[in-house]
Amino acid sequence: MDNFIEVLEIEDQEVKQEDKFRDFExxxxxxxxxxxxxxxxxxxxxxxxxxxxxxxxxxxxxxFIDNK
Numbered sequence: 001m002d003n004f005i006e007v008l009e010i011e012d013q014e015v016k017q018e019d020k021f022r023d024f025e026x027x028x029x030x031x032x033x034x035x036x037x038x039x040x041x042x043x044x045x046x047x048x049x050x051x052x053x054x055x056x057x058x059x060x061x062x063x064f065i066d067n068k
Contacts, residue, residue, distance in 0.1 A: 004058055007038045017059035039065065 005015055009030055010024060021027060021035075037053065039045055043065050047055075055061050 003038050003042055007034045010041065015058065017057065017062065018019070019058055020056050021058055021061070022056070035061075043068075 004021075005011055008021075008024060008026065012022075021031075024031075032049075032052070034036070036047060036049075039047055039061070045065060045068050047064065050063070054063060
């Protein structure tokens with residue numbers, strides 16, 4: 001989760017796994033690319049865009065990574 005916070009530059013916010021990441025103030029298309037790139041780099045995992053669109057919370061992303 002620290003990687004997620006770092007890549008989105010939201011260190012000054014309290015972030016919980018249940019948070020809907022698309023609701024973050026600075027969430028935009030570049031954020032999507034940054035998160036996908038971080039997951040690829042850190043976990044050697046590619047999440048197809050269509051699968052990523054189904055994820056809503058940080059916990060959803062964590063579960064997706066854990067299940068791969």
